[in-house]
Amino acid sequence: MLTVTQECMCGMTRRWSSQPFVGSYPAGNLDISAGILYSGSIPSKALRFLEQMNVKAITSRTYFNHQQAILYPSILGVWRVYQSKYFQTIRSNNMPICIGGDGRCDTPGHSAKYCSYTILDVNYMVVADIQRIQV
Structure with missing residues (x-):
């Protein structure tokens, strides 16, 4: 993000930013984070891709x-x-x-620490609840 601060000799100061803010966060940076999370991408790979394309972006942190x-x-x-x-x-x-449920307690090749359990209303095909349980 680029921010320019302009100071006039009369004492007036004006600040311009290359992107709007959401609270104290630059909106474009939030968009990148949201895009990575909501698409299910791996952050390190997505950010490395942007870096390889010489696109200035956020850090993993x-x-x-x-x-x-x-x-x-x-x-x-x-x-x-x-x-x-x-x-x-x-x-x-x-x-x-009519409630049905199913749990997923591990990923092949990994030890299970948590189980994700989903409860579904079978009549209306609606997810009623999701719980993460430590195994």
Whole structure:
């Protein structure tokens, strides 16, 4: 990101940035982090690709800071709204539910520390909940 500060002899100062901000974060940098996360890409490979193309971009550390401070909380907020609307619809319409679930506890070739368990409303094909459990 490029930032230019202009100072006038009269004491007035003006600052220009090459991209807008979302809070204190440059929006373009957040877009890169979001694109990497939401596409399921591996951050080190995606950022190395940009570096090889001589495209100035964020660092891995910045990516993980964005992930922790903004992206994950945003995803969690949207998920909670979605889940709340689902449960409210089920309750208000007195709809019957049929729940199914499945867990994934390891990746081939790796030791399992956590299990991801998904609960699905089979009648309406809606994910009702997702839990990560330490094995």
